[in-house]
Amino acid sequence: MFENSLGELIKVKSYIFPQLSPLHLSSIxxxxxxxxxxxxxxxxxxxxxxRNRFKQDKIYTxxxxxxxxxxxxxxxxxxxxxxx
Numbered sequence: 001m002f003e004n005s006l007g008e009l010i011k012v013k014s015y016i017f018p019q020l021s022p023l024h025l026s027s028i029x030x031x032x033x034x035x036x037x038x039x040x041x042x043x044x045x046x047x048x049x050x051r052n053r054f055k056q057d058k059i060y061t062x063x064x065x066x067x068x069x070x071x072x073x074x075x076x077x078x079x080x081x082x083x084x
Contacts, residue, residue: 034062
């Protein structure tokens with residue numbers, strides 16, 4: 001069980017990600033818009049950060065010069081404008 005930067009307790013069941021190693025606390029305490037800044041760059045930390053940012057409607061995440069975009073299945077002001 002982990003606590004993120006929003007104070008939410010996160011419990012990951014071992015059968016969901018049995019092959020993932022435990023995350024370093026610094027990887028889940030802060031929001032990282034660029035995942036290169038993670039102290040521990042591993043699959044679990046990447047998945048956690050993308051999921052956490054998605055829940056905050058931050059659908060864009062960088063890994064260096066690579067942009068990851070997650071489809072939010074809803075309109076967000078960062079993507080769409082009323083101006084034509």
